[in-house]
Amino acid sequence: MSDQNLVLLSQSGDNEAFAQLVRKYSPDAYRTAFMVLRDRNEVEDVVQESFLTCYRKIKSFRMESSFKTWLYRIVVNRCYDRLRKRNREIDALNKMSLNLRNVSDDINGIESRLDLREVIQGLRPEHRLVLTLYYGMDFGVQKVADMLGVPVGTVKSRLNSARNMIRKNLTANPL
Known part of the structure; x- marks a missing residue:
């Protein structure tokens, strides 16, 4: 149905x-x-x-x-x-506790080197979400924009930023 x-x-x-x-x-x-x-x-x-x-x-x-x-x-x-x-x-x-932030940053830095999934986890939520909807769920840019209630340009910008952050992280910390 x-x-x-x-x-x-x-x-x-x-x-x-x-x-x-x-x-x-x-x-x-x-x-x-x-x-x-x-x-x-x-x-x-x-x-x-x-x-x-x-x-x-x-x-x-x-x-x-x-x-x-x-x-x-x-x-x-x-x-x-x-x-x-x-x-x-x-x-x-x-x-x-100011020390909490330093411990969290150290842990996140170590985890982000483990594998690509960890690199993606290190992205801001809005970047992870756009990557998931676009690549993981196979939605087009317009559909992602509709779901998130943001302009198409914002989706494209977030996709581009996320790709660049992943590329930069992988270049600095090869898997």
Whole structure:
């Protein structure tokens, strides 16, 4: 059954239709969230929260985009909310202990030399996310821009920056 039909059925109260959407898109939502957050527990929470949001708001979904795009937008927004929360917590810890930052930087520096995956993990979340959606999920630049709610030029710029950072890191620290 098509996503559009599943959405229409979900909007009319068919919980099994929504469950099919969840089963279909859970792995991709999980993978996307993991590329941003890198913490399995937080990723599971974000994916569950995202589907719960979809369930609560399915009746207001106007199908101006695909369900997948709408879901990814929710997942990405939830991830960014988590990152902001995490950053606030880190800032509070840094105020209590300046040494925490130095230890974290040392660990990140060592890990980034391990392999390409580690290099990618060292990128800023917005760069990892664009790489994942573009290369990992095979979305075009326009689709990535729609999902993230940013201009196409921003997606192209982030892709280019991410490639350059990876190239620079690999040149400085060959695998």
